[in-house]
Amino acid sequence: MMIVARLLMALLLVLPVTARADGLRGTGNLGLVIERATGSVVIVDTTARQAIGHVEGLGDLSHASVVFSPDQRYAYVFGRDGGLTKVDLLTASIAKRIVQAGNSIGGAISDDGELIAVSNYEPGGVRVFDAGTLEPVANIPAVGENGKPSKALGLVDLPGRRFAWALYDAGEIWIADLSAPQAPVVTKLTGVGKLPYDGNVTPDGRHYLAGLFGEDGVVHVDTWQSPLKAERILNGYGRGEEALPVYKMPHLEGWAAVGDKLLLPAVGHHELIAVDLHSFAEAGRVATYGQPVFAVARPDGRYVWVNFAHPLNDTIDIVDTQTLKVIRRFSPGPAVLHMEFTPRGNEVWVSVRDADRVDVYDAATFAKKAEIPAQKPSGIFFTARATRIGQ
Amino acid sequence: MASASAGGAAPDAAKLTNLVRQDCGSCHGLTLKGGLGKPLTADHLRTWSRDQLVNIILDGVPGTPMPPWRPLISEADARWIAERLQQGNLP
Numbered sequence: 345m346m347i348v349a350r351l352l353m354a355l356l357l358v359l360p361v362t363a364r365a366d367g368l369r370g371t372g373n374l375g376l377v378i379e380r381a382t383g384s385v386v387i388v389d390t391t392a393r394q395a396i397g398h399v400e401g402l403g404d405l406s407h408a409s410v411v412f413s414p415d416q417r418y419a420y421v422f423g424r425d426g427g428l429t430k431v432d433l434l435t436a437s438i439a440k441r442i443v444q445a446g447n448s449i450g451g452a453i454s455d456d457g458e459l460i461a462v463s464n465y466e467p468g469g470v471r472v473f474d475a476g477t478l479e480p481v482a483n484i485p486a487v488g489e490n491g492k493p494s495k496a497l498g499l500v501d502l503p504g505r506r507f508a509w510a511l512y513d514a515g516e517i518w519i520a521d522l523s524a525p526q527a528p529v530v531t532k533l534t535g536v537g538k539l540p541y542d543g544n545v546t547p548d549g550r551h552y553l554a555g556l557f558g559e560d561g562v563v564h565v566d567t568w569q570s571p572l573k574a575e576r577i578l579n580g581y582g583r584g585e586e587a588l589p590v591y592k593m594p595h596l597e598g599w600a601a602v603g604d605k606l607l608l609p610a611v612g613h614h615e616l617i618a619v620d621l622h623s624f625a626e627a628g629r630v631a632t633y634g635q636p637v638f639a640v641a642r643p644d645g646r647y648v649w650v651n652f653a654h655p656l657n658d659t660i661d662i663v664d665t666q667t668l669k670v671i672r673r674f675s676p677g678p679a680v681l682h683m684e685f686t687p688r689g690n691e692v693w694v695s696v697r698d699a700d701r702v703d704v705y706d707a708a709t710f711a712k713k714a715e716i717p718a719q720k721p722s723g724i725f726f727t728a729r730a731t732r733i734g735q
Numbered sequence: 736m737a738s739a740s741a742g743g744a745a746p747d748a749a750k751l752t753n754l755v756r757q758d759c760g761s762c763h764g765l766t767l768k769g770g771l772g773k774p775l776t777a778d779h780l781r782t783w784s785r786d787q788l789v790n791i792i793l794d795g796v797p798g799t800p801m802p803p804w805r806p807l808i809s810e811a812d813a814r815w816i817a818e819r820l821q822q823g824n825l826p
Binding site for chain 2: 466495512539541589591697
């Protein structure tokens with residue numbers, strides 16, 4: 345043992361004294377930025393605030409999302425064209441890539457890190473793969489109660505090797521237990537509402553919510569209850585006001601869970617709706633600059649950063665979660681698409697698509713600290729997501 | 736540079752191309768092969784008349800997420816977009 349250690353030490357000493365000459369580094373401060381137009385990703389170091397790698401050949405990333413392996417070395421990138429690409433952050437290379445469907449919308453990784461699930465529009469349904477090899481494990485077509493195929497979306501992981509998703513056309517929510525992946529046990533909640541457009545689960549993995557596009561309301565499933573049932577909340581939140589045109593669908597991914605409240609984008613209204621996390625009743629509104637797309641909480645829950653749909657997408661509102669008031673409104677540049685906080689919330693990274701740039705802001709002073717060039721950047725994903733439920 | 740929304744002005748190809756690829760692309764895909772919204776490929780649009788498409792772009796499709804773009808672009812812009820899509824020659 346001693347000899348081996350001495351040999352290793354000797355070896356290290358003869359290597360050139362450059363940064364990381366040993367080739368070792370952790371991945372806890374790494375992340376990935378989607379370059380949507382070129383089908384590529386930039387690997388970033390959040391401590392150095394720099395790009396450290398570039399990976400091409402990921403297909404159509406016009407709508408892309410990412411989950412991470414438990415060891416935070418691999419990123420699984422879900423592309424629009426059904427591509428599922430496993431990217432090695434340490435070597436900045438593609439470890440494995442498959443095209444698993446014709447048109448897809450997002451994915452999730454099981455709590456044990458062994459299964460990757462992808463929600464697809466074409467063919468509608470969820471396909472499940474081995475996280476190591478990307479070999480197929482299960483296929484769950486989204487055929488609604490009406491017998492018709494449906495787009496599957498709003499896919500998240502739940503504790504207990506489960507996944508939840510919604511059926512857009514059929515208006516259903518399905519929760520699947522993949523403890524035995526060859527024989528998934530699927531609970532189907534039917535007739536939950538018109539056109540669920542996205543879904544997400546609270547950070548504790550308990551409450552699944554799906555937003556409805558076809559009516560004013562949200563569907564709530566408390567996954568601790570048995571049998572599972574879907575309940576409508578926030579019914580008629582538009583209160584009969586004429587809905588405004590929605591030029592980009594809001595996302596519930598990254599919704600803001602702060603203390604005892606959840607802040608959700610309203611559909612067709614320029615506001616966030618605060619939901620009480622105990623009663624699931626409305627707990628207030630926040631008037632915003634435009635149709636919110638993402639409402640992302642600083643990890644300590646003090647502020648929520650909000651971006652907006654086209655054509656008001658050059659602006660960010662910062663909401664104080666104690667007063668539910670916008671305390672700052674500023675314009676980072678043309679087409680602000682996404683915001684991601686560093687794990688402890690000291691900084692926030694903002695993609696400014698039409699400026700071909702990612703900006704890094706101090707999350708306390710709101711001062712800009714760095715700009716990182718990227719081609720048509722959209723989603724920003726940091727490896728700390730690996731530790732969170734429902735990411 | 737002409738604004739994409741200026742009534743009567745000649746369509747601004749670069750601006751409209753960016754709009755279609757990037758913003759329409761959120762739902763219809765950057766490659767226009769579809770997503771939550773239908774494909775916008777020439778093949779898929781063959782059965783529609785030019786005027787029908789112009790109307791859909793300007794006034795949306797009620798009951799679906801397709802919004803009316805009339806507040807943001809002119810009729811000439813919408814016609815330019817419909818033409819490019821049907822001819823399959825969006826830059």
